[in-house]
Amino acid sequence: MGWIILALLAALAFGALWFFVRPGKAGLQLLAAGILFACAGYAWQGHPDLAGQRRLPAEREAAAADSSFSAMRQEMLGRFDVADSWLTLSDSYLRAGDTQGAAQLLRSALRGHPNNAFLWIGYGNALVLHGNGLMSPAAEMAYRRAAVLAPDHPAPRFFYGLSLAQGGHLDEAERIWRDLLATSSPTAKWRAQVQAQIDLIERARAVAAMQRAQMGEGTAPGGQVQR
CATH class of the missing domain: 1.25.40.10 (Tetratricopeptide repeat domain)
Known part of the structure; x- marks a missing residue:
């Protein structure tokens, strides 16, 4: 579930920046690299395979x-x-x-x-x-x-x-x-x-x-x- 949410957020971020900012070819490459870097960091430090835990009062x-x-x-x-x-x-x-x-x-x-x-x-x-x-x-x-x-x-x-x-x-x-x-x-x-x-x-x-x-x-x- 964590990976699905991550993919959706990455796609939304990429689409929003492309629609509103309209970067050129070089800008799109830089944007894609930044999102991939963020995904790599999540894969390294995050735990998408773990279930959520309810916080106690x-x-x-x-x-x-x-x-x-x-x-x-x-x-x-x-x-x-x-x-x-x-x-x-x-x-x-x-x-x-x-x-x-x-x-x-x-x-x-x-x-x-x-x-x-x-x-x-x-x-x-x-x-x-x-x-x-x-x-x-x-x-x-x-x-x-x-x-x-x-x-x-x-x-x-x-x-x-x-x-x-x-x-x-x-x-x-x-x-x-x-x-x-x-x-x-x-x-x-x-x-x-x-x-x-x-x-x-x-x-x-x-x-x-x-x-x-x-x-x-x-x-x-x-x-x-x-x-």
């Missing part, structure tokens, strides 16, 4: 690019192992806004590594992002599978709570994180990450309470605005 692309999982996973999960390689590749899909591709990639990785807890965590995260923050049954299953495979590791509970918080379930996320802190070693390096997420929830609640108070101050009983 900018908001969704930004959300995928700013995934908290991508920002925190290497500190929590480590790097330079088989899971990190797959998750890094999945991140490239997320940055492009292709959340479905990221989820499908990790599902394929899990066929070869079904007992890798970190891949299950990444799969759950990709499913949540693909669902625009919704914790689907498949995502829930992925996080639970990770918890079964790595019961002593903080990552399954931490990232499960993170997905819940991003979906607006702040109370449940805070409960999971506080329980994680209560059952972990006081010297664990990742405790600061967990506490930081709890602090964010507390600040969000404080801001919401302040906004409600400000709205209440401006409204008299009976719904009349005070002046």
Whole structure:
């Protein structure tokens, strides 16, 4: 299809220039050479055999690019192992806004590594992002599978709570994180990450309470605005 469009555009360009400009024989030769040069450049750099791909909304692309999982996973999960390689590749899909591709990639990785807890965590995260923050049954299953495979590791509970918080379930996320802190070693390096997420929830609640108070101050009983 790309070659057909290219040929039509070249013919239209040649015909329009010949009709309006009326170049001489030398001009026609120069014009034909220029169009052929442009076609050669397209054949070299373009991909006319590839199907078009629908662009995702900018908001969704930004959300995928700013995934908290991508920002925190290497500190929590480590790097330079088989899971990190797959998750890094999945991140490239997320940055492009292709959340479905990221989820499908990790599902394929899990066929070869079904007992890798970190891949299950990444799969759950990709499913949540693909669902625009919704914790689907498949995502829930992925996080639970990770918890079964790595019961002593903080990552399954931490990232499960993170997905819940991003979906607006702040109370449940805070409960999971506080329980994680209560059952972990006081010297664990990742405790600061967990506490930081709890602090964010507390600040969000404080801001919401302040906004409600400000709205209440401006409204008299009976719904009349005070002046």
